[in-house]
Amino acid sequence: MGSQLKRLTMYNEVKNLFEKGLRISQISRSTGLDRKTVRKYLRMNDLEFQGHLSSIACRRRKLEDYEEFVRGRIRQCPDCSAAQVEDWLKEQYPELDDISIRTVYSFVQQVRHKYNLVKPGKTWRQYHPVEQLPYGKQAQVDFGEAWMQTIDDKRIKVYFMVTILSRSRQKSVLCCLQPVTARFAVEAHEHAFQSFRGIPDTVVYDQDSVLVRQENHGAIRVIFKCCVSGLSP
Structure with a gap:
């Protein structure tokens, strides 16, 4: 499931649980979301939430301009964490000061997958195409x-x-x-x-x-x- 779809699913679940009468703390325990996130979702209507998803997508696209920098740092330090990459980005590029760690983490994972930059001791899950079936099968x-x-x-x-x-x-x-x-x-x-x-x-x-x-x-x-x-x- 993509990250946008996951957020949409959790947003709907938060609204559903709240309408059933659950308190914020109960919704937080049920969904695994932070209480601040639960409150934020409850304050939003559907249109505002769509705008929220669009803003996240824009922030991720903004990081695409720094893909070579991130790839180079990961190659130099294969075991680096997303938090370290965030520090390097903000030290080198002050205009990225408002980028969140979650956005950086997602982008780092994307770069690792794209260039097969696996952390030491970790392997990617392998996927294989399924043989195409005949029409109507x-x-x-x-x-x-x-x-x-x-x-x-x-x-x-x-x-x-x-x-x-x-x-x-x-x-x-x-x-x-x-x-x-x-x-x-x-x-x-x-x-x-x-x-x-x-x-x-x-x-x-x-x-x-x-x-x-x-x-x-x-x-x-x-x-x-x-x-x-x-x-x-």
Whole structure:
């Protein structure tokens, strides 16, 4: 998950917990955020938070002009910390005095990954491309929730199911205002298959608790029956 998406997720979680009646200290313990950050998020509306994310992105872009300097220092001192890089930057470039340690840390990690400047004793996690599947072979399903703004400036929680075809990346989304149920999942599948004008050979689920009826040592019984007329796998 990217840093912007993580911040957005935490912002929505803070708002959600506050609306449930939790105090700032309780929200802080639940989310792992500092109390100051919780208070800051609670003071913001959605538009102000988007501006906050944009300002963070601008600060990171500002550091791109100093990439060669950071890369050179990391090569000279492979074991250096982000705090040390921050000190070097501010000593050399006074105009960066307002850059936060979090921004520097993220940029240092970006430079290390880009140029494979691994800290001694640490290795990067290796990722390998997955073999591309034929069209119509597989779809991926995920469930989620998000706070959205209504036309009268109220916030409502929306639940949804997303279906994505693995090869073409064509997407189908169905939303509701209540927590997802097995009935809604069936309707969302039918909606997706109608949109795709076909049914994929296999469907991969990230969260299957909505559909699983019983599990016994790996044997799974599923509450799932989808009837879409006029379509074939």
